[in-house]
Amino acid sequence: MTMLDTLSAATDAEFLAKLVAITGEKHVINDAHEMALYLSEPRELFHGSAICVVRPGSTAEVAAILKLCSETSTHVVPQGGNTGLVGGQIPGQGPYREILLSLKRLDKVREIDVSSNTMTLEAGVTLLRTQQEAEKVGMLFPLSLASEGSCTIGGNLATNAGGTAVLAYGNARDLVQGLEVVLADGRVLSNLSKLKKDNTGYDLKHLFMGSEGTLGIITAAVVKLFPRPRGLSTAFVGLSSPQNALKFLDLALARGGNDVKTFEFISRFGIEIVVRHGQNTRDPLSSQHNWYVLIELGSMSEASVEDTMMGILEAAAEAEIIEDAVVAASLDQRADFWRLRELLSELQKFEGGSIKHDVSVPVAKLPDFLDEALAAVAQRFPGVRPVPFGHLGDGNIHFNITQPVGADKDKYLAQWDAMNTVVHDITLKFGGSISAEHGVGTLKRDLLPAIKDPVHLALMKTIKQALDPKNILNPGKML
Helix, strand or coil: CCHHHHHHHHHHHHHHHHHHHHHCHHHEECCHHHHHHHCECCCCCCECCCCCEECCCCHHHHHHHHHHHHHHCCEEEEECCCCCCCCCCCCCCCCCCEEEEECCCCCCEEEEECCCCEEEEECCCEHHHHHHHHHHCCEECCCCCCCCCCCEHHHHHHCCCCCCCHHHHCCHHHHEEEEEEECCCCCEEEECCCCCCCCCCCCCHHHHCCCCCCCCEEEEEEEECEECCCEEEEEEEEECCHHHHHHHHHHHHHHHHHHEEEEEEEEHHHHHHHHHHCCCCCCCCCCCCCEEEEEEEEECCHHHHHHHHHHHHHHHHHCCCCCEEEECCCHHHHHHHHHHHHCHHHHHHHHCCEECCEEECCHHHHHHHHHHHHHHHHHHCCCCEEEEEEEHHHCEEEEEEECCCCCCHHHHHCCHHHHHHHHHHHHHHCCCECECCCCCCCCCHHHHHHHCCHHHHHHHHHHHHHHCCCCCECCCCCC
């Protein structure tokens, strides 16, 4: 061991002792085996390293940790449920002296206020528990993701998560009334407001939602609750083309209006993947179709929602927009329909390597985007098997490309950047975004300078410098 190594070890020991004084010994982890769970992500694309993992139990502890890190120039990578897909929650992606700050212990629901339609909760509460707590009081928290059993509210807000209900309720940022945020120097911005109207200055909460922990660490939030629909109607629909799927969306919105809560779009190959590899799954319709839509209506009137769905389907069939459809006749059948959609992300791995894209384009241009992008990847990468699926109602498609049958997985995945170039160029041509809901993190950081308006990017850097002048928070991510 060199003298420099000895000094570093001594410095780390002193630093760890100060962390222990803040959180208690069992909540500062520096054993390599115990840390491993926090240092890789679901896709296994990023593997990190850190001085330690720290698990604070309160906002005050988070503030004390950030104050210490600011004083010692130690970098902090915040992590919620570790379900992110772009590496934003993984440390060790650059030349930084980092700790991983796990927010899972901040798991209190502080208040549910039915009169103001709000819930105040801490960042480590899982999305599923948030939904369940709302349901207990007869309300709805509409954010819904495949990872909802593991992902946390803090992570959802830090990445501005989307999900299957954006069409009706908006992204995660649209579901927030107020925030509590710890800044890089340990100060606490406390704005857990329930007010719907407050024009007393800048609405600072929007700086932190979608910032991926680079500007401040969200420790609590006031989220919006909604009346639970009394009636639900869910249908699986077969169609011949994306163009007809768009026509079907227009018809559904014209007839169903705000009752249209979900409009999910899946390719035939996506259905085949789930039926082939999923348990308790089967083809939703009696015959095969090129494309499918999962549509769900929710209404405060139990009587009308089924009639509305039938009216939509009958009109679409008469106009030859759809080829076949089945309406869920029970809660179990509804769950079966949703399982086909929710298992798709997880089960693609059984078909081999998958190069994934989270893109969005204006809804009206989505069919043209799909036609051009599918043709381009087929020509550039012969034999690949596209799996486009996602949220047609808001223009967000997960344009995932599975390797050819029998191909070498590693060699295929080595073409990730080349595939990105093809898909992203077409996305930008149609006025779209290369990151619709997954964020930037490390995976897409180096793409921003070429695609982002220079003034926009400069303002982002100015805000980062103002709020985090020492670059303490999640360094190397996004910028």
